[in-house]
Amino acid sequence: MSSAPQRRPVTIEDLVRLKRAERPPAEFWTEWDRQLRTKQLAAILDKRPWWRDALPRLGLALGRYHLPLGATAILALTIVTVREYRSVNTELSVPAAAPVARVGAPSAKLDGADAGSLAELRQPAATVASDETADESTQPQKTAHTVSLLPTTRDSIMDAMSRPAAREIAANLAVARATDPGLARILKSAVAYDLSAPRARAEEPLARVAALHDIRQGRLQVYATNAAYTPDATDSNSAISRFHDRQVSHLSEDQLYEAAARRIGAAGDRAWVKF
Amino acid sequence: MNVTKALGKTLVASPERQLEANSDWAIVQRVQAGEVGAFDQLILKYRERLYAIIYNLTGNREDAADLAQDAFIKAFQSINRFAGHASFFTWLYRIAINSTLGHLRKNRLRQFFSLDRLDEEDRPAAEVIAALTDHRGADRDAFVNELQEKLNEALQKLSIKHRTVLTLFEIDGLSHQEIAEIMDCSVGTVRSRLHYAKQLLQAELQPYIRR
Numbered sequence: 001m002s003s004a005p006q007r008r009p010v011t012i013e014d015l016v017r018l019k020r021a022e023r024p025p026a027e028f029w030t031e032w033d034r035q036l037r038t039k040q041l042a043a044i045l046d047k048r049p050w051w052r053d054a055l056p057r058l059g060l061a062l063g064r065y066h067l068p069l070g071a072t073a074i075l076a077l078t079i080v081t082v083r084e085y086r087s088v089n090t091e092l093s094v095p096a097a098a099p100v101a102r103v104g105a106p107s108a109k110l111d112g113a114d115a116g117s118l119a120e121l122r123q124p125a126a127t128v129a130s131d132e133t134a135d136e137s138t139q140p141q142k143t144a145h146t147v148s149l150l151p152t153t154r155d156s157i158m159d160a161m162s163r164p165a166a167r168e169i170a171a172n173l174a175v176a177r178a179t180d181p182g183l184a185r186i187l188k189s190a191v192a193y194d195l196s197a198p199r200a201r202a203e204e205p206l207a208r209v210a211a212l213h214d215i216r217q218g219r220l221q222v223y224a225t226n227a228a229y230t231p232d233a234t235d236s237n238s239a240i241s242r243f244h245d246r247q248v249s250h251l252s253e254d255q256l257y258e259a260a261a262r263r264i265g266a267a268g269d270r271a272w273v274k275f
Numbered sequence: 276m277n278v279t280k281a282l283g284k285t286l287v288a289s290p291e292r293q294l295e296a297n298s299d300w301a302i303v304q305r306v307q308a309g310e311v312g313a314f315d316q317l318i319l320k321y322r323e324r325l326y327a328i329i330y331n332l333t334g335n336r337e338d339a340a341d342l343a344q345d346a347f348i349k350a351f352q353s354i355n356r357f358a359g360h361a362s363f364f365t366w367l368y369r370i371a372i373n374s375t376l377g378h379l380r381k382n383r384l385r386q387f388f389s390l391d392r393l394d395e396e397d398r399p400a401a402e403v404i405a406a407l408t409d410h411r412g413a414d415r416d417a418f419v420n421e422l423q424e425k426l427n428e429a430l431q432k433l434s435i436k437h438r439t440v441l442t443l444f445e446i447d448g449l450s451h452q453e454i455a456e457i458m459d460c461s462v463g464t465v466r467s468r469l470h471y472a473k474q475l476l477q478a479e480l481q482p483y484i485r486r
Binding site for chain 1: 318322323326327330331336340343344345347348351352353356390391392393394395397399400402403404406407422423426430441442445446473476477480483484485486
């Protein structure tokens with residue numbers, strides 16, 4: 001009994017491994033070696049730039065100390081931050097006799113001597129206006145008040161006062177007022193916030209809508225009756241009277257345009273202008 | 276021997292590789308000490324393997340020859356920086372593969388193929404060809420040429436990374452761990468790329484697969 005020869009299966013790995021059998025002939029390597037020698041000599045003779053050797057070495061050296069360097073940097077940053085924070089705190093605890101140029105301000109002094117200003121801060125903002133007429137002895141309190149930028153609730157006042165910048169400014173102003181009355185006057189005129197000045201009355205949005213309605217109505221009436229719209233005497237809205245003026249000027253403009261049209265014309269191949 | 280160096284050595288898979296790595300390290304130390312001629316031993320040892328890797332990645336024998344020479348020159352120039360953390364052949368392969376990948380990226384739009392002849396005295400290759408064809412003489416040669424071209428085309432259709440992993444594993448016979456070291460990626464990535472590459476090749480070379 002004869003059987004067909006059993007063929008071996010061919011997998012994808014077998015096919016890929018065929019590439020192993022793709023080899024250059026022996027003489028290829030002789031030529032390859034010769035070329036390599038030439039290139040090697042050229043590479044030896046060719047002077048490489050210094051940074052090509054130095055930079056990788058530097059990277060290698062630094063790479064070895066990655067962790068220690070990182071840890072040292074973090075430690076240094078922490079120390080600097082803590083020191084800065086402490087120096088700010090110590091400056092704030094210096095007595096109030098510090099000169100104006102000094103940034104630090106006495107927080108204890110501020111709490112004690114300026115207790116009045118703190119109490120004043122708790123007052124409604126409108127009461128500040130009465131301080132305008134007070135004598136210079138009351139000026140420190142008022143100027144300190146301008147620093148807080150009108151926080152009215154207890155929490156916001158305390159919050160504002162807890163800010164180092166606010167405390168420093170208030171303390172500096174207090175010292176300035178105490179040492180130099182002339183400077184205090186300048187500061188008063190420059191910084192004081194005049195709350196007593198009358199403000200423009202806020203216009204109600206609905207009133208604005210009503211005014212627009214009146215204008216539209218008036219315009220329609222003018223168009224319908226061809227008569228000048230006379231606003232109600234009791235109507236305080238000046239927009240209507242402005243509309244009336246505009247209506248009049250609008251009519252005169254029409255007349256002007258008509259006159260102009262009469263002066264300029266064209267007929268056939270000619271254009272003419274009358275002066 | 277420091278911890279990194281010891282770890283690098285343990286990553287080399289087989290005892291043969293370990294021995295090879297140790298002997299290479301001894302040669303490298305001689306070169307570093309100033310005995311430049313010792314580098315020729317490393318060239319002779321690795322030139323064919325390095326050429327084969329580059330050839331299978333580029334599909335061009337001239338480019339492969341040039342890139343292999345360049346890799347040896349780069350290795351020679353940087354031999355003083357080689358600290359023995361990994362084995363010499365891993366280091367050399369990494370240089371060669373990085374150069375080749377750079378070359379392939381640069382010449383992505385300009386590819387020419389020139390293939391070496393299939394050595395039919397190679398026994399495994401002869402067996403595969405025998406299993407695929409009964410032809411003799413000129414027909415057989417034509418079939419082998421066609422198979423070579425199809426194989427090359429299919430390999431070139433793979434992405435560079437997939438082709439590199441497949442070449443290193445199936446053709447050069449490196450372990451997953453060694454490939455991961457050379458390509459600077461995880462073993463899982465190597466396995467996944469290998470699997471994907473084989474799937475694509477299987478689809479391309481379906482007519483030549485015999486079950």
